[in-house]
Amino acid sequence: MSAAILDAAAPSGRPVPAPGEPGFALYVHWPFCLSKCPYCDFNSHVRERVDGARWQRAYLKELEQAAAETPGRTLTSIFFGGGTPSLMPPEAAAAIVERARALWPAAPDIEITLEANPGASEAARFRAFREAGVNRLSIGVQSLDDAALEFLGRKHSAAEAMAAVERAAAVFDRFSFDLIYARPGHMVAAWEDELERALAFAGEHLSVYQLTIEPGTAFHTAHGRGDFALPDQDTAADLYEATRARLGAAGLHSYEISNHARPGAESRHNLTYWRYGDYLGLGPGAHGRLTLGGAKFATRRHRAPEIWLERVEREATAETERTLLAPEERGREMLLMGLRLAEGVDRARFTAEAGAPIEAFVDGAAARCLADAGLIAWTPEAFRATDAGRQRLDAVLKALVG
Numbered sequence: 001m002s003a004a005i006l007d008a009a010a011p012s013g014r015p016v017p018a019p020g021e022p023g024f025a026l027y028v029h030w031p032f033c034l035s036k037c038p039y040c041d042f043n044s045h046v047r048e049r050v051d052g053a054r055w056q057r058a059y060l061k062e063l064e065q066a067a068a069e070t071p072g073r074t075l076t077s078i079f080f081g082g083g084t085p086s087l088m089p090p091e092a093a094a095a096i097v098e099r100a101r102a103l104w105p106a107a108p109d110i111e112i113t114l115e116a117n118p119g120a121s122e123a124a125r126f127r128a129f130r131e132a133g134v135n136r137l138s139i140g141v142q143s144l145d146d147a148a149l150e151f152l153g154r155k156h157s158a159a160e161a162m163a164a165v166e167r168a169a170a171v172f173d174r175f176s177f178d179l180i181y182a183r184p185g186h187m188v189a190a191w192e193d194e195l196e197r198a199l200a201f202a203g204e205h206l207s208v209y210q211l212t213i214e215p216g217t218a219f220h221t222a223h224g225r226g227d228f229a230l231p232d233q234d235t236a237a238d239l240y241e242a243t244r245a246r247l248g249a250a251g252l253h254s255y256e257i258s259n260h261a262r263p264g265a266e267s268r269h270n271l272t273y274w275r276y277g278d279y280l281g282l283g284p285g286a287h288g289r290l291t292l293g294g295a296k297f298a299t300r301r302h303r304a305p306e307i308w309l310e311r312v313e314r315e316a317t318a319e320t321e322r323t324l325l326a327p328e329e330r331g332r333e334m335l336l337m338g339l340r341l342a343e344g345v346d347r348a349r350f351t352a353e354a355g356a357p358i359e360a361f362v363d364g365a366a367a368r369c370l371a372d373a374g375l376i377a378w379t380p381e382a383f384r385a386t387d388a389g390r391q392r393l394d395a396v397l398k399a400l401v402g
C-alpha cells in the first residue's frame, strides 16, 4: 500500500484512498436469486438447487488462475456481487477470502463487501459472513414503501427491510443499502419523506439509483405496452436534486452519481472501477480490467452459470474474452468512469493511462461551452463534472467525446 493511501485519515479513523489511488480489486459474481425482479438485467438466475461445494471449488480454481497472472499486487478490496450472494454458503465466501489472502498481499484495511437481499438475511447468516471475513454489507432495500416494493416485484416488506438493516448494523461496522427512485407517479414530497425514514436507519453509506428500463426485462415489455409511465425528465431531475440535498445535509455527500457517503466511508471497491484501476472479475459474466506489462486488457467470463461452471472445471477459467485496449479506448473509458465521481478524473493519471492529456481527448469548443455553463470544471489536478453536470452526465459526455 502506498503512503498516499495511509496518509489521509478519515474522521472515522479509517484511511481514505487518496484521489488518484485506484487500488486493485477482486469481484466475485454469484449468479443466483430466489426470484427475478422485473426491472433487473443483472446476470441473475433462479435455480431449484445449487451445489454450493461444487461452485466453491470452481471459484477457487478461477482465483488461482487469475492470481498466477498478477503476483505480488496488493489487494485493496473484494466484492461479492450478484445475483444474491447472501444466498451463497458462508463457507464458500470464507474459502474464497482465505484463498485470496493467501494468493496476494492484502492491504491492512482491505474492504470485503457482500450484497445481501433483505429476504435472505437472517442474523445468523450475517454473523457467519462476518466470520468468513466480510467486513461490509450492502443490502437491496429498494424502497421503504410497501406499494413501491410490490411494484418492483420485491418479496420483502418495508418492515422486513428495516429489520434486515438493523441486523446488519448490529453485526457490521460498515453497511450500505440501495434505494430506487423515479418510480411511476413518484413525487418529490413523498420521496423526501422516504429519504427521511431511510436516514433514520442509514449508516455511513447509501446507494440511490434512478429506475431505468433495461432491454430484456419484464419492465421493458410492460413499459413498452404502456402499463406504466416513468416521471418526466424535470421531475427526475428534481428527485435527484432532492436526494443530493437531503443526504448531503445529513452528512452523506454525493461522491458519485448514485452513491452517498460520510467522508472516508466511500466504497473503496467501487472507487477502483471509477478511478479506472485494475480489477479481476470472477464468476459467470464478470468483467475485468487488467494491466499486464503496460498493456491494458478488458476481460469477460462466460455468462451462463452452468457453462461457466463446466468450463472452469475443465479449463481452470471460463474467460471468453480478452481485448487489448488501445490508448484512445483507455482514455475514453477513464473519462466515462471518472466523470461520475465528484472528484473527477486525475489529470496526471489520465495522461499516464491514455498517453496524452485530457485536452487531447475532448472537443475543446464543447468543453469551453460546458465550463461556461457550469457543467464541468478544470483544476490543475483534476477534470470534473460539477453537481449540475453529473445530473445530466449523458449529455455532457456526448458533447465532450461523442
Ligand SMILES: C[S@@+](CC[C@H](N)C(=O)[O-])C[C@H]1O[C@@H](n2cnc3c(N)ncnc32)[C@H](O)[C@@H]1O
Residues within 6 Å of the ligand: 033, 039, 040, 041, 042, 081, 082, 083, 084, 085, 115, 116, 117, 118, 139, 140, 141, 142, 178, 179, 180, 209, 210, 211, 212, 213, 214
Ligand atoms: C445486484 S443488485 C443488489 C443485490 C440484491 N440482489 C438485491 O437485489 O437486493 C444491485 C442493485 O442495483 C439496483 N438496480 C438493479 N436494476 C436496476 C434498474 N433497472 N434501475 C435502477 N436500479 C437498479 C438495485 O438497487 C439493486 O439493489
Ligand code: SF4
Residues within 6 Å of the ligand: 032, 033, 034, 035, 036, 037, 040, 041, 042, 044, 082, 083, 084, 117, 140
Ligand atoms: S435486483 Fe437483486 S434480487 Fe432482484 S433479480 Fe436483480 S440481482 Fe436478483
